Amino acid sequence: MFQFEELQQQFDKHFSxxxxxxxxxxxxxxxxxxLGLGGKRIRPVLCLMGNELFDDILPDAFHVASAVELFHNFTLIHDDIMDKAPLRRGKPTVHALHGEPTALLSGDVMLVVAYEELNKVGSSHTRDIISIFNRTAKEVCEGxxxxxxxxxxNTLSLDQYLHMISLKTSVLLAASLRMGAILGGAGEGNQELLYEFGRKLGIAFQIQDDYLxxxxxxxxxxKQVGGDIIANKKTFLMIHALEAASESRRHELRQLMAENPADKVEKVLAIFRECGIEEWARSLKDQYLKEAFEHLEDIAVWSERKEPLKRLAQYLVQRDK
Amino acid sequence: MFQFEELQQQFDKHFSxxxxxxxxxxxxxxxxxxLGLGGKRIRPVLCLMGNELFDDILPDAFHVASAVELFHNFTLIHDDIMDKAPLRRGKPTVHALHGEPTALLSGDVMLVVAYEELNKVGSSHTRDIISIFNRTAKEVCEGxxxxxxxxxxNTLSLDQYLHMISLKTSVLLAASLRMGAILGGAGEGNQELLYEFGRKLGIAFQIQDDYLxxxxxxxxxxKQVGGDIIANKKTFLMIHALEAASESRRHELRQLMAENPADKVEKVLAIFRECGIEEWARSLKDQYLKEAFEHLEDIAVWSERKEPLKRLAQYLVQRDK
Structure with a gap:
């Protein structure tokens, strides 16, 4: 069994x-x-870990992992266009360097190359894997x-936000694990448990992201701390604050979002703190992590095989960057 | 054997x-x-015809044909964004109606759904078909x-334009035929002849497009006649005129392109005519059509099976709309 960092190295060697x-x-x-801007390669490594939870890692797992990483980068290039983002990982985005038409086409062709990787998979489960890949790709677009x-x-419920985040972020983490598990020979029930582990871990991951x-x-x-606040993004924190704050504080929040004063970030953070939002976020995150671990617990493989995934999950929801 | 119009109806029934x-x-x-804006559905029907050239049409051919049509529409949605085109088939484009971000995502998800269609193909040749599909998709992006x-x-040679047009337009026509032929059980040699027939037909088709x-x-x-001239597009006609015109006429053409006077279209058309461009275009088109037909002739199937393709080719290069 390999730890996350070892698989990250193995994947990088294959992918670079x-x-x-x-x-x-x-x-x-x-x-x-x-692609050279790097990244933590979480999704492809989850694919390898999903495989290794059930059996030794197959060469096919590296093809699926590569397809997942290419797909993820395709979504980032296109998201950056849609968000008009100037920077990604501290470097200029593709459209900032080459214009939107070329960025659009670069993303398109990267998605095609992701499918080229999938077409290398020789497993008898190929059709199932591609089917999950396609469903997930659609869900990410929906998110x-x-x-x-x-x-x-104007107003967004926590449930609406959870649904969106689940599609935009969690399903790709969950599907990466599941496609690996299929290659490892997992049965339907274990696949579904692992998928739900990944989906709930993804939500806990996003809570941590919003918190950071x-x-x-x-x-x-x-990144710039307070970026979401400046951009008036509806995050876990903002949605909860708008629900939990007093009438007058809610009014104040709306005014800060409408007027964008220079001290907006510190004023919003003060209201967040007044609502006890740090504790609320930690407890919500812990709840999703707990449920994720329960699904992992229920998977019918030796407990020690689950250790690398448990360690990774703890890291992802406690990271400070 | 079915004629183009009959297969168009069969495909529409399957696709609508x-x-x-x-x-x-x-x-x-x-x-x-x-998708509801319609179109002539040439590419998917070529896929069905490629199949029927060698054998009865298989259900799989309709899946591949659908994938091709979805792919083609994905490229149109994204091309319209890149070209900032307000209209497509006389109706507002997706980005004109819903904004660029939604148009971008609609295209993305349409490409994914094209791959969903491909994943329905049950043939033992599926991997080959997907491989051709992927290579072609990359080439279309390159074009x-x-x-x-x-x-x-500033200056573009006819060869450079031919290379670009071959990628942007011809390879998808050629690949549609070839993927159908694979399903029909064609051997490698016949596949390649049919591909070259499609590629050269595509170039003749584009000459007709530029001419019209x-x-x-x-x-x-x-469409607005003279649209390419107004937009200063480098077409077969413009490239030839810039090569064949006298020094003074070439200068005049460059000036018209730089200054965009109100009578630009008629003045450019006058220079085109002076260069004998109508005859030149017809002869270039005929040459590509002739070569296309020679490839078709060489395919080792009964001559009568080739009749629907011959008829379609004649129509495509002689159409007046």
Whole structure:
């Protein structure tokens, strides 16, 4: 059994080659540039870990893991266009460097290359894996659309946000685990338990993400702390604050969002704290993590095989960057 | 053996159902809207004809044909964003109606649904078919990128334009035929001949397209005649005129393109005519059609099986709309 960091290295070794033809460079160099920005490679490693939970890692798992990572990067390139984001991992985004048309096409061709990786899978389960991949890809698009739709609405319930986040973030983590598990020979029941583990872990992960954006250490976080507040994003924290705050504080929050004063971040954070939001977020996160671990517990394999996943889950929801 | 129109009807019957889930409507209704704009369905029918050239049409051919049509529509939605086109088939484009972010996502999810169709193919040749589909998808993206790159250059050779058009337009026609032929049990040699038939037919088709844009009958053409001239697009006609015209006429052409006077279209058309461009275009088109027919001739099946393809090819390069 390998720990996350070891599998991360194994995946990087497999993945760090040129994925695109040389010409036309105007299309393919931006693709290589974006993949070169790196990232934690969580999703592909989850695929490998899903495989290893049940059996030794097969070569096919690296193809599926690569497809997942290419798909994830395709969504990031297109999300950056939609969000008009200038930076990704501290570097200029593809559209900032090459314009929106080229960024759009680079994303498109990266999705095609993800499917090329899937077409290398030789397993007898290939059709099932592609079917999960496709369903998940659609769900991620749905999540992104709902995220944009929600920017236009005034009030958002926690349930609506959970549904959107589940689609936009969690299902890809969950599906990565499940596709690996299928390659490892897992039965339907174990697959579903692992999927639910991943889905709930993904929600806990997003709570941590929203939390760090507001309360993270600027030295470690690497992004502008308070970015979500400045952009008026409806996060776990903001949705809860709008539900839990007193009438006058709610009014104040709405005014801060409408007027964008210079001291907006510190004023919003003060209201967040007044609502006891740090504790609320921690308890919500712990609840999802607890449920995730219960699903993992129920999977019918030796307990020691689950250790790397447990360790990774703890890291993902406690990370400070 | 069926003629094009009959297969068009069969395909329409198979294809005219809802392809996307109901929710979120903000993502999927634009997809359905765009598919509902119709079109001649040339590519999917070529897939059916490629199959029938060698054997009775298999149910799998309809899945591949649907994937091809969904892919083609995905490229149109994204091309319209890149070209900032307000209209498609006389109706508002997706981004004109719903904004660029939703149009981008609608295209993305349509590509995923194309792969869902491919995942329904049960043939033992599935991997080969998906491999051709993927290679072609990449080439179409390359063609679109080259088309955008060429907007920035001053002079373009006929060879460069042919290469770009081959990628952007011809390879999908050629691949549609070939994927159908694979399902029909064609051998490698026959597949390649049919592919080359499709590729050269595609070039003849594009020559006709460029010709109609300049010299078509406005009543029949359905688009603004002279649109390419107004947009300074480098077409077969413009590239040849810049090569064949006298020094002074070439200078005049460049000036018309730079200054965009009100009588630009008629002045450019006058220079085109002076260069004998109508005859040149007809002869170039005939040459590609002739070569296409020679490839078709060489395919080792009974001559009568080739009749529907011959008839379709004649129609495509002689159409007046």
């Amino acid at each position: 080659h040129r994925h695109f033809p040389a010409a036309p460079a105007s299309l393919y160099d931006p693709c290589e540039y974006f 992104q659309q709902l995220d944009m739709d929600f920017e236009q609405v 954006d507001a309360f993270g250490d600027p030295e470690k976080f690497g | 159902h809802r392809h996307f889930p109901a929710a979120p409507a903000s993502l999927y209704d634009p997809c359905e809207y765009f 679109q990128q080259l088309d955008m790159d060429f907007e920035q250059v 844009d300049a010299f078509g009958d406005p009543e029949k053409f359905g």
